[in-house]
Amino acid sequence: MTDTPKGATGNGTDSQWPLWEVFVQPAQAAPYEHCGSVHAADAEGAMQNARDVYARRGEAIGIWVVPSSAIVASKPEDAGSFFDPADDKIYRHPQFYKIPRGLKGF
Amino acid sequence: MAEERATSTDTLLEYCLRLGDDRLILGHRLSEWCGHGPILEEDIALANIALDFLGQASHALEVAAAAEGAGRSADDLAFFREGVQFRNLLIVELPRGDFAFTIARQFLFDAFSVHLMDALQKSAEPRIAELAAKAVKEDRYHVRHSAEWMVKLGDGTDESHTRLQNAVNDLWRFTGEMFLADPVDDAAAAAGIAPAASTLKEKWDAVVNDVFARANITRPADEVFMRGGRTGKHTEHLGHLLAEMQIVARSHPGAEW
Structure with missing residues (x-):
């Protein structure tokens, strides 16, 4: 199977199938949101498991499944240099600016 | 005239019992996997499918109960009939076996049911057409x-x-019963309630042959086919299933929860 991610579990002793991250679209034109993960041997199995686990109560109109190994994630030790510099830059938030009086329905 | 009405009522009742009982019994067999599936995701998938079948059964038995007109409900039909009064195919009552047996049974039935439901969307009986459109x-x-x-x-x-x-x-010797028409099937087909059972065979063969080829499975020869479920002649397995399925409803008649 060409669509089976290699080494997705990252652990040679893990007897589970590879892990896939599941994203569902809750409504038309809404963004896909991460909702959890499933184990599956291949893409079709991942899609079916995602449907059965995360979309059986009408929560979704679309599903993405992505091999977990394909996700590039930030590391906890990056948090300081990645996120802290944003703390004191309130002018980066739209709330920092006053809305001109003439502007209606904004 | 009165006799004609009685006949068409009997046909609708019998046909809906068949539709409902196949799905009630198969749904119950699948529900036996709940908590025992090979992996969590598949456990949930099998339980979902079991619930789909129970929903279809409930709908079919409601139509049957209305056709019978004896004041019985779908629940009465499900939980207060005896084995000989059940009209399901023998294939659905066989014990669940191992996971391969469960999958093979599901596939052989699903390939039949999907084409049956597709055809039943055009049933002359609107309540069956409605059931089929969802199913x-x-x-x-x-x-x-x-x-x-x-x-x-x-x-x-x-x-x-x-x-x-x-x-x-x-399982192979239990598959023929899906396509062996008896007078009830013929009457249902003549009344436009259902497709002729034999018209489903060709479509079923196409699906089965395609999947067997991809699965490297050898199609067994058609030899002797078992039948009897449609007339209440069941295997020894149905009684045990019913005992478990019906005990709560029978121990606490009319209970609600």
């Missing part, structure tokens, strides 16, 4: 699910292949 969507997913597993198991390891081939061999 055909569920059944399309069921056959996608079971066909995928057929290929995974059949084209998997030596162990999974052997188990699946054995399951298909054991």
Whole structure:
């Protein structure tokens, strides 16, 4: 199977199938949101498991499944240099600016 | 005139019992996997499918109860009939076996049910057409699910292949009953309630042959086919299933929760 991610579990002793991250679209034109993960041997199995686990109560109109190994994630030790510099830059938030009086329905 | 009415009522009642009982009994067999599935995701999938079948059964038995007109409800039909009064196919009452047996049974039934429901959308009986319009969507997913597993198991390891081939061999003699028409089927077809059972065979063959080829499964020869479920002549397994399925409703008649 060409669509089976290699080494997705990252652990040679893990007897589970590879892990896939599941994203569902809750409504038309809404963004896909991460909702959890499933184990599956291949893409079709991942899609079916995602449907059965995360979309059986009408929560979704679309599903993405992505091999977990394909996700590039930030590391906890990056948090300081990645996120802290944003703390004191309130002018980066739209709330920092006053809305001109003439502007209606904004 | 009165006699004609009685006949068409009997046909509708009998036909709906068949539709409902197939799905009630198969749904119950599948529910036995709840908490025992090979992995969590598949456990949930099997329980979902079992619930789809129970929903279809409930709908069919409501139509049956209304056709009977004796004041019985769908629950009465499900929980207060005896084995000889059940009209399900023998294939659905066989014990769940191993996972390969469960998948093979599901696939062989799903490939039949999806084409039956597709045809029943055009039933002259509006309550059946309504049931079928909902059920055909569920059944399309069921056959996608079971066909995928057929290929995974059949084209998997030596162990999974052997188990699946054995399951298909054991089940084959129970498949003919799906397409053997009796006077009830003929009357239902004549009244436009249902398609002729034989018209489903060709479509079923096409699906089964395609999936068997992809799963490296050898199609067994058509030899002797078992029948009897449609007239209440069941295997020894149905009684045990009913005892478990019906005990709560019978111990606490009319209970609500």
